[in-house]
Amino acid sequence: xxxxxxxxxxxxxxxxxxxxxxxxxxxxxxxxxxxxxxxxxxxxxxxxxxxxxxxxxxxxxxxxxxxxxxxxxxxxxxxxxxxxxxxxxxxxxxxxxxxxxxxxxxxxxxxxxxxxxxxxxxxxxxxxxxxxxxxxxxxxxxxxxxxxxxxxxxxxxxxxxxxxxxxxxxxxxxxxxxxxxxxxxxxxxxxxxxxxxxxxxxxxxxxxxxxxxxxxxxxxxxxxxxxxxxxxxxxxxxxxxxxxxxxxxxxxxxxxxxxxxxxxxxxxxxxxxxxxxxxxxxxxxxxxxxxxxxxxxxxxxxxxxxxxxxxxxxxxxxxxxxxxxxxxxxxxxxxxxxxxxxxxxxxxxxxxxxxxxxxxxxxxxxxxxxxxxxxxxxxxxxxxxxx
Numbered sequence: 001x002x003x004x005x006x007x008x009x010x011x012x013x014x015x016x017x018x019x020x021x022x023x024x025x026x027x028x029x030x031x032x033x034x035x036x037x038x039x040x041x042x043x044x045x046x047x048x049x050x051x052x053x054x055x056x057x058x059x060x061x062x063x064x065x066x067x068x069x070x071x072x073x074x075x076x077x078x079x080x081x082x083x084x085x086x087x088x089x090x091x092x093x094x095x096x097x098x099x100x101x102x103x104x105x106x107x108x109x110x111x112x113x114x115x116x117x118x119x120x121x122x123x124x125x126x127x128x129x130x131x132x133x134x135x136x137x138x139x140x141x142x143x144x145x146x147x148x149x150x151x152x153x154x155x156x157x158x159x160x161x162x163x164x165x166x167x168x169x170x171x172x173x174x175x176x177x178x179x180x181x182x183x184x185x186x187x188x189x190x191x192x193x194x195x196x197x198x199x200x201x202x203x204x205x206x207x208x209x210x211x212x213x214x215x216x217x218x219x220x221x222x223x224x225x226x227x228x229x230x231x232x233x234x235x236x237x238x239x240x241x242x243x244x245x246x247x248x249x250x251x252x253x254x255x256x257x258x259x260x261x262x263x264x265x266x267x268x269x270x271x272x273x274x275x276x277x278x279x280x281x282x283x284x285x286x287x288x289x290x291x292x293x294x295x296x297x298x299x300x301x302x303x304x305x306x307x308x309x310x311x312x313x314x315x316x317x318x319x320x321x322x323x324x325x326x327x328x329x330x331x332x333x334x335x336x337x338x339x340x341x342x343x344x345x346x347x348x349x350x351x352x353x354x355x356x357x358x359x360x361x362x363x364x365x366x367x368x369x370x371x372x373x374x375x376x377x378x379x380x381x382x383x384x385x386x387x
């Protein structure tokens with residue numbers, strides 16, 4: 001149930017506010033503070049879904065309470081209560097982070113509407129925080145090897161910009177993970193992240209998939225359809241396995257990067273798009289350029305920042321951390337306790353030739369979790385992790 005704190009030095013107004021809110025919704029849990037200092041102390045000790053705070057109070061005024069609370073618990077929305085002559089201050093508090101303000105004496109409809117809106121906003125903020133925690137957990141890069149530390153540093157520098165990124169590396173190394181991480185750490189993180197696997201889409205359909213089509217553009221085009229670039233507007237589009245894209249589609253992608261415009265298949269109408277492009281490939285694009293299969297001008301447009309994701313064989317020091325990570329994750333998925341790996345088991349796994357990279361390691365850990373003993377031993381590894 002929503003927990004609301006009313007900070008007001010005038011007892012009569014405080015009682016009126018509490019009465020109005022309790023009658024509006026009996027599920028509201030209401031607490032009172034008769035001055036700013038007490039209100040701030042209560043905020044330090046408790047979690048509130050909303051605070052109503054008078055601006056002019058002795059000891060500590062409402063602006064000071066708001067500023068201090070924003071540092072302690074920025075997720076709490078504040079509705080400021082302004083008396084006659086406080087209007088400029090009330091407006092200024094919104095610049096300082098207040099959700100809204102109401103005037104004395106409070107207008108019933110405005111008060112209740114503002115409270116409901118503030119509580120809805122708090123719920124969205126909490127949901128967004130939970131979602132971001134889930135996302136950052138899902139796409140966390142595990143490892144502290146020099147190679148992974150270097151990639152993390154690059155991501156931290158490039159993510160806040162709109163620079164295009166080309167991610168290279170073998171299958172199973174975690175190129176998609178890097179792309180997700182770049183998006184989640186960027187200013188575009190609340191906008192869509194649209195992934196396109198260029199290798200999985202037939203060459204005759206790739207242009208329609210990326211740029212959309214108009215009705216009648218081809219036999220099966222029975223209605224207008226937006227493409228992935230439009231879907232990713234204001235967000236990020238991840239072009240995975242871009243080395244497999246047809247030359248005609250490459251030309252359209254190049255135009256989108258140069259002009260920030262696309263046109264649907266079968267139409268000459270331009271559509272403006274604001275999209276950050278992150279691409280990935282397991283191919284040597286310079287060789288593809290030499291052999292006429294990839295456009296050099298597109299390569300230079302994409303490769304503003306190059307990130308090479310190393311194979312697991314080149315970052316063996318991360319294997320123990322990855323084993324722990326996958327063991328906990330798999331146990332969580334299966335509703336069991338994580339299994340411990342003996343040092344000999346870990347040493348044996350570190351010595352393996354991981355041609356399938358991270359993907360293969362995860363499969364092996366899952367197999368050992370299901371088939372191995374309570375503690376995974378060297379014998380378990382020899383028995384169940386063989387190639």
